[in-house]
Amino acid sequence: MNWIIFPLLKTRDGRKAGEFAVGTISFSEEKKTTIDCPDGNTQNKLNSFFSVPTEVRRARGGPENAITYEWETIFPGTEEYFSERLSRLHTIGFTSQPQE
Amino acid sequence: MDPLAALTSQNQRYIENTQRSSDGLRTNMLKETKEKGRKKSVNSEHTYTGEMSDDMLGDMDPDQFGGGGSKASLFKQMWEEDVETLERNNTPEDTIFDLGQGACLIKGADRNLEYEDSLPMDSGAQTMSERMSQLSLELEQKIQAQEAKEAQEAQEAKEAQEAKEAQKKAQAQKKAQRANTVRIPTGDEKDYRQDNPKSSKDTEISMQPGSSRTSEDDQDGLQGELVKVEWGASSLLDSAQGLLYDDSSKDFLDVSSSSKTNSSKKVAKAPLPKELEDVLDKLICEVPDNCSSNLRHILSRFGKGVLGNCVVNGVKVQVTGSGLLGTLPEIKAINSPGVKKAAHGAYIPQTHTCYVDAGILENTPKGFHPAIYYLAIAWDHILGDGDFASLHSPAVKANFEACRSKMPGHTFPDLLAQSSPIHYFAQCVEAYLSENDCECPIWTREDLYDFDRSMYSYVEYLFKQGNK
Secondary structure (H helix, E strand, O other): OEEEEEEEEEEOOEEEEOOOOOEEEEEEOOOEEEEEOOOHHHHHHHHHHOOOOEEEEEEEEOOOOOEEEEEEEEOOOOHHHHHHHHHOHHHHOEEEEEOO | OOHHHHHHHHHHHHHHHHHHOOHHHHHHHHHHHHHHHHHHHHHOOOOOOOOOOHHHHHOOOHHHHOOOHHHHHHHHHHHHHHHHHHHHHOOOOOOOOOOOHHHEEEEOOOOEEEEOOOOOOOHHHHHHHHHHHHHHHHHHHHHHHHHHHHHHHHHHHHHHHHHHHHHHHHHHHHHHHOOEEOEOOOOOHHHHHHHOHHHHOOOEOEEOOOOOOOHHHOOOOOOOOEOEOOOOOOOOOOOOOOOOOOHHHHHHHOOHHHOOOOOOOOOOOOOOOHHHHHHHHHHEEOOOHHHHHHHHHHHHHHOHHHHHHHHHOOOEEEEEOOOOHHHOHHHHHHOOOOOOEOOOEEEEOOOOEEEEEHHHHHOOOEOOOHHHHHHHHHHHHHHOOOOOHHHOOHHHHHHHHHHHOOOOOOOOOOHHHHHOHHHHHHHHHHHHHOOOOOEOOOOOHHHHHHHOHHHHHHHHHHHHHHOO
């Protein structure tokens, strides 16, 4: 699935997606993560953002015994990693919307 | 009669008639006489009581409009008598046209009077010229007196202003000398003070006594430390000599360095209300003294109503030793082998107990605050009346599904929230109550508001209902 990346703009009613897209991003098993941005700076920023390992919480247990979590490091190249990083794009000032 | 005198008198009459036949003069005189005649006729016994009003009548010349009947003729006669009386009784002050006779000429709009030498001047004209010269002299004297008075007043005003300015300067100097010591209030600089060894010493700031912040103003109970920086006699706020800049101000204004490491918060916080303290006493058990205050303040964000509901339903919050959470039998049973980073919190549904690691209360936790997160799960559990309410709540389920299908305006905070509505709800509550008390937060209140607005509204609604 392709995702369109928009810049986040600060408005009176919080942050919102800008009018003009800065590029697209997609994930496939063969090509892994593909980022296409005309602007070189944005391209570099997104490349580095989607290439560093990240720590995520994993749910452990359940309502029947105990509810807790564990920290786990995930690495680029998996769809899970791609999805996790995509949901955290706002930390670098971007947001994504699925391409119809 | 001397024929020469008769001739002179004839000439004079001729000149007079010629002058009076001038249109302008004639019109002016007619207007004046009509005005006076009208006023007089209103007051007299022979007031015309026709159908027309007095004003309308005043504008009508009986010569031109004629009129008929005995009343009109009476009015005409009265009017002519008035004119004659006025002409007879005219004095030099009344009008200038009657005195100078032929010798009086009007030039221009300003009506300056000039007397021609060639024309004979009678005694009335001479009297008038004397009178005019006398008047002009009086006028000049009056003007001079007025000018002198104005000059004197201006000088007095100037002297008063100078005295006022001198007084102001003296007051400003006194103020600068009487510099006060004030408290810099809480907020971000708290973190800075804790981390920066320089600021751990008491620093003081000197401000003018008229400034808005004084030591009495710091009524919020949150402790600020004394900061003193000597800025010299003049204040930074005084822009009279241009804005002053002092590098020492950055010591307490620069908070960027503190945002990363805000560990070891030892700042005493405002005391909680007694009712809230009572509820927290019942909720929290087995907590070390050094963590108690921090935990109480964090949990107090839930509000008295929500905490009271938790207490009624038997929820307990227990603090374990730092790193000892994994040794609990319930946690040991579910932990996967080879875990490098243990959890800092857990919830046991059977006993309604939240476990919190003491380490996160002594230091700043990473990503989220487990104390809030697991009490949110406990709250979700008691709201569900035996089961977790988030598993059945239409609002939570709808938002969870919207995030899962990646609908615009709905975003999962992280992978843990994606795992089940329980974690999703708990993370949203944690984000809603978070106040910058963890490093690199996964999901802040602003994030919740901007990227999952409907869930933000739902959590807000729940807290309002719970704390009614």
